[in-house]
Amino acid sequence: MRTRARWLGAVAALGAVVAMVMGPMSPASAESNGGVRVMPLGDSITEGTATPGGYRIGLWQRLASGGYTTDFVGSQFNGPSNLGDHDHEGHPGWRIDQIDANIVNWLNTYQPQTVLLHIGTNDILQNYNVSSAPNRLSTLIDHITSTAPNAEVFVAQLTPLGWGEADAAVNNFNAAIPGIVQSKVNAGENVHLVDMHSALTAADLDDGVHPTAAGYDKMAATWYAALRSVPGSIGTADGTEIVGAHSGRCLEVTGIGTANGTDTQLWDCWGGSNQQWTYTAGKQLTVYGNKCLDAYGKGTTNGTKVVIWDCNGQANQQWNLNADDTITGVQSGLCLDASGWGTSNGTKVTLWTCGSGQANQQWTRR
Numbered sequence: 001m002r003t004r005a006r007w008l009g010a011v012a013a014l015g016a017v018v019a020m021v022m023g024p025m026s027p028a029s030a031e032s033n034g035g036v037r038v039m040p041l042g043d044s045i046t047e048g049t050a051t052p053g054g055y056r057i058g059l060w061q062r063l064a065s066g067g068y069t070t071d072f073v074g075s076q077f078n079g080p081s082n083l084g085d086h087d088h089e090g091h092p093g094w095r096i097d098q099i100d101a102n103i104v105n106w107l108n109t110y111q112p113q114t115v116l117l118h119i120g121t122n123d124i125l126q127n128y129n130v131s132s133a134p135n136r137l138s139t140l141i142d143h144i145t146s147t148a149p150n151a152e153v154f155v156a157q158l159t160p161l162g163w164g165e166a167d168a169a170v171n172n173f174n175a176a177i178p179g180i181v182q183s184k185v186n187a188g189e190n191v192h193l194v195d196m197h198s199a200l201t202a203a204d205l206d207d208g209v210h211p212t213a214a215g216y217d218k219m220a221a222t223w224y225a226a227l228r229s230v231p232g233s234i235g236t237a238d239g240t241e242i243v244g245a246h247s248g249r250c251l252e253v254t255g256i257g258t259a260n261g262t263d264t265q266l267w268d269c270w271g272g273s274n275q276q277w278t279y280t281a282g283k284q285l286t287v288y289g290n291k292c293l294d295a296y297g298k299g300t301t302n303g304t305k306v307v308i309w310d311c312n313g314q315a316n317q318q319w320n321l322n323a324d325d326t327i328t329g330v331q332s333g334l335c336l337d338a339s340g341w342g343t344s345n346g347t348k349v350t351l352w353t354c355g356s357g358q359a360n361q362q363w364t365r366r
């Protein structure tokens with residue numbers, strides 16, 4: 001079985017080279033919806049080999065559905081369209097020492113408030129001084145906490161490997177992690193243990209190493225539960241009202257209308273169903289459960305009406321919730337705007353070129 005381990009290690013290392021030449025592992029585009037900066041950190045299981053995006057897909061969807069506004073950060077970028085933020089720091093084939101050689105620069109560049117660390121699989125697959133791998137992990141954690149002392153660091157025990165000898169090595173490595181984490185906690189550091197090994201079985205692996213799509217989703221559920229257990233690690237869940245900064249009034253569907261094409265306006269906040277908006281993993285703002293905020297006629301010019309329509313997944317129904325409190329259309333790049341700087345009940349909401357900190361284009365969720 002040791003021959004197989006060496007062979008898989010070579011494949012993993014090759015994956016890193018292929019990714020740099022061909023794959024989606026390009027410099028991150030720094031997508032951001034504001035909120036808490038979360039760095040997914042590790043190897044190909046963070047990148048999502050076999051299922052591009054990996055656990056980040058299900059985690060993003062859970063965060064968005066739960067009302068949390070988060071910003072995945074990192075130098076890498078990949079995943080499908082239903083992953084709302086593609087940035088990450090997952091490097092196929094990389095070992096603990098390779099992550100450690102770059103971590104200070106990454107932390108200083110992206111300044112995450114939360115780090116999700118799953119690393120060590122390639123140390124085992126490449127048979128790289130496996131007995132000292134826990135010590136290398138401990139040093140890496142120290143470099144993270146000294147560089148970003150206020151960050152919440154979640155350290156996962158490794159997911160299983162699909163054959164006995166390799167998974168025995170995983171179990172030996174994992175057995176050291178609770179003591180490592182506890183030593184950091186005793187030193188006053190914000191470090192948290194995540195039991196990722198128990199979340200999956202060999203049946204959840206696509207190739208004996210990387211999870212299937214269902215396995216990655218189990219990882220997502222485990223990360224999400226861990227994050228929610230630590231106050232502040234993903235901020236607080238947003239409410240469902242969207243309130244204009246200039247007016248103090250709520251974005252609502254006019255007249256509690258439900259027909260396609262019903263426009264939107266400002267009105268005193270009163271908790272009605274026509275003022276309850278849910279931001280989805282697909283970047284939609286939904287109301288009534290089945291209608292989406294929509295740039296009418298796929299318009300991309302100033303003054304385009306903002307209405308509701310049956311959700312269809314098109315770009316004119318996708319919105320970015322930005323760190324500067326603006327809401328911009330994915331298709332148009334224009335801002336959600338209280339028309340004419342209006343603040344009174346009945347002021348219509350349209351699309352308009354984003355200004356510099358214009359209060360009639362700033363919104364909060366509560």
